Amino acid sequence: MKSIADYSRQLSLQWMNESRQASIIQSRVLIFGAGGLGVAAVSYLAGAGVGTITLVDQDRIEASNLHRQTIYRVADIGQYKAKVAASYVSERNPNCAMSGLTEFLDLQNLHELFEQHDLVLDCTDDQNFSRLLNALCLVTGKLAVFANAVKMEGQLFVLDPEINKPCFNCLWPVGQPQGDSCNQLGVLGPVPGILGSFQALEAIRILAGYHSALQGRLLHCDFLSYEFSVFDVPKNKTCCHSLCDLDLESDFDIYLAGHVPRIDQSLCESNILVDIRTKDEMRDEPSAFSALHIEALKLAENPHKFLEKNLQYLLLCSSGKRSKKLCNDLLQTGYEVTACRLH
Ligand SMILES: [Zn+2]
Incomplete structure (x- = not known):
């Protein structure tokens, strides 16, 4: 010392x-x-x-x-x-x-x-x-x-x-x-x-x-x-x-809203949209944008099963909290992901 x-x-x-x-x-x-x-x-x-x-x-x-x-x-x-x-x-x-x-x-x-x-x-x-x-x-x-x-x-x-x-x-x-x-x-x-x-x-x-x-x-x-x-x-x-x-x-x-954009057409055009909400959330508040559906927990457990490292993904949840957190974890393991929010 x-x-x-x-x-x-x-x-x-x-x-x-x-x-x-x-x-x-x-x-x-x-x-x-x-x-x-x-x-x-x-x-x-x-x-x-x-x-x-x-x-x-x-x-x-x-x-x-x-x-x-x-x-x-x-x-x-x-x-x-x-x-x-x-x-x-x-x-x-x-x-x-x-x-x-x-x-x-x-x-x-x-x-x-x-x-x-x-x-x-x-x-x-x-x-x-x-x-x-x-x-x-x-x-x-x-x-x-x-x-x-x-x-x-x-x-x-x-x-x-x-x-x-x-x-x-x-x-x-x-x-x-x-x-x-x-x-x-x-x-x-x-x-x-x-x-x-x-x-x-x-x-x-x-x-x-x-x-x-x-x-x-x-x-x-x-x-x-x-x-x-x-x-x-x-x-x-x-x-x-x-x-x-x-x-x-x-x-x-x-x-958080200042760091996670609300979903729009231009974001979806350059990324593969993945809705990480639960089935119930999607039924209650349908999104107008077509997306893959992989619930956050499933995606967090086995990202290699659903994502490829050379593609760009846009993760969607309701407030941006879950998508931002999951994106941060996935970015650390080499996936190209960004977060967006429905509201
Ligand atoms: Zn004061």
């Missing part, structure tokens, strides 16, 4: 000591998103000695990611981001126990993960997921550090559910869009790198036992003018006053 002396540069800071370093080493951090924000954050957190990191991301590395996601190499293209990042971290700090999760997580899985960690980082650039993450943090009492980066701007916000501070939904009320992501608007590589580093900076301070200066406050960074501003976010009178107001199921369904 590494000696604590390896952290000597941060230990020599006036506000650090061995007891605070021990808190960092004992801490467990959950990170969603292994893109430009996530790779910067995970690299610094592992370097600082965080003992346990779980990084969740279902995407594989693409060539267009490399300009901003600096731990990935050309040779990694096609690999799962979370797995490559975990391998990178294991070499960067072998004392950090890091897992890269690539499976689809349902609400119960997510709830369990939140319970098992001390602090959550939102590096997803997905507002619907940020709302779900916000609700899960309020329910489980976990701190969260949110960030986003687009074009030449970035924002940072810290949620502390223990105190009467505004939450992510107070900042971005439901129905008020946060804006498009860097996929639509573009981003210069260092911008998410800086914001991800800011996330790690706040996380390390919190894990060392300090309050973040950004609890309930929004840092906005403009990298064209180099104007950095901090705003006090007002607590929304109709938001997060009681845990009873939270609807995790609804937040989860909205997040």
Whole structure:
């Protein structure tokens, strides 16, 4: 095992000591998103000695990611981001126990993960997921550090559910869009790198036992003018006053709907449609599209009996939950499948 002396540069800071370093080493951090924000954050957190990191991301590395996601190499293209990042971290700090999760997580899985960690980082650039993450943090009492980066701007916000501070939904009320992501608007590589580093900076301070200066406050960074501003976010009178107001199921369904398209003709034209619902469901709610029928359980048990690896399949269920989960499992074993939903 590494000696604590390896952290000597941060230990020599006036506000650090061995007891605070021990808190960092004992801490467990959950990170969603292994893109430009996530790779910067995970690299610094592992370097600082965080003992346990779980990084969740279902995407594989693409060539267009490399300009901003600096731990990935050309040779990694096609690999799962979370797995490559975990391998990178294991070499960067072998004392950090890091897992890269690539499976689809349902609400119960997510709830369990939140319970098992001390602090959550939102590096997803997905507002619907940020709302779900916000609700899960309020329910489980976990701190969260949110960030986003687009074009030449970035924002940072810290949620502390223990105190009467505004939450992510107070900042971005439901129905008020946060804006498009860097996929639509573009981003210069260092911008998410800086914001991800800011996330790690706040996380390390919190894990060392300090309050973040950004609890309930929004840092906005403009990298064209180099104007950095901090705003006090007002607590929304109709938001997060009681845990009873939270609807995790609804937040989860909205997040999922953003990732699983509703079935339409164009999707069916380029794929073989497989309806994975039960016979009763199909009778009660017939689909207008002709499909093979293989129930989800049967398909999960023996995919090789029904699917060929060189063909593209589209799996249909009612809400998208079962089709998304099954697709994720089948993708890991080499099948070309995508999910869609009836509603
Ligand atoms: Zn709120």
